[in-house]
Amino acid sequence: MLLCLGSLHGWAQQNDQQQLRGLDDQVQEIKSDVLSIAQELNRLEEKLLYPSGTQVAIFVTLAKGDQMRLDAVRLQIDGQFVAHHIYSFKELEALRKGGVQRIYVGNVATGDHKLEVLVDGKLEGGADFSRTERFTFRKEVKPKMVELTLAGPSSGNTPIALGEW
Incomplete structure (x- = not known):
């Protein structure tokens, strides 16, 4: 019985670690998207504020x-x-x-x-x-x-x- 509980506990920890890694990957992807959007907004803002003709x-x-x-x-x-x-x-x-x-x-x-x-x-x-x-x-x-x-x-x-x- 103890052996069963021990392996169940180990499996739960491994599952939690995989979920955390998956969450971390999603957070990194979102950060990358936000930085990309911010860069694009800055470029558009500069185009709007300083049109090339003037x-x-x-x-x-x-x-x-x-x-x-x-x-x-x-x-x-x-x-x-x-x-x-x-x-x-x-x-x-x-x-x-x-x-x-x-x-x-x-x-x-x-x-x-x-x-x-x-x-x-x-x-x-x-x-x-x-x-x-x-x-x-x-x-x-x-x-x-x-x-x-x-x-x-x-x-x-x-x-x-x-x-x-």
């Missing part, structure tokens, strides 16, 4: 080999403040290694627009550095991608250069 994206890069410590970048488009970013040590290191930061994505009408860029930082010797540049860019019916390449004045590069992708 979309402009601005990216920040550092000139190769530049050792300026970038502290902050502020952007205005057509006199409207659109972005401000204060850089952490890790972000600065990523930019120095060739990283690219998307600082702004928004909508503008087709035509010419004025972009004002203010850069604050410190030079290698510790002196404060602040530079403001104004550019004009033309927005067509397709998405516009603008690159701002930043450099300290001692690097020999233009402190703020505008490029288009």
Whole structure:
């Protein structure tokens, strides 16, 4: 009788473990589905908020080999403040290694627009550095991608250069 009860107890435990594994598999599948749906919603939201016909994206890069410590970048488009970013040590290191930061994505009408860029930082010797540049860019019916390449004045590069992708 004890032997029968022992094997019945073992069978019940094994059955419970199989049910738990099956439940765990279902939970993992649901998590995967939720993540997939969230990704799709984010993509659709971005398409809705920033239609390609009016979309402009601005990216920040550092000139190769530049050792300026970038502290902050502020952007205005057509006199409207659109972005401000204060850089952490890790972000600065990523930019120095060739990283690219998307600082702004928004909508503008087709035509010419004025972009004002203010850069604050410190030079290698510790002196404060602040530079403001104004550019004009033309927005067509397709998405516009603008690159701002930043450099300290001692690097020999233009402190703020505008490029288009």
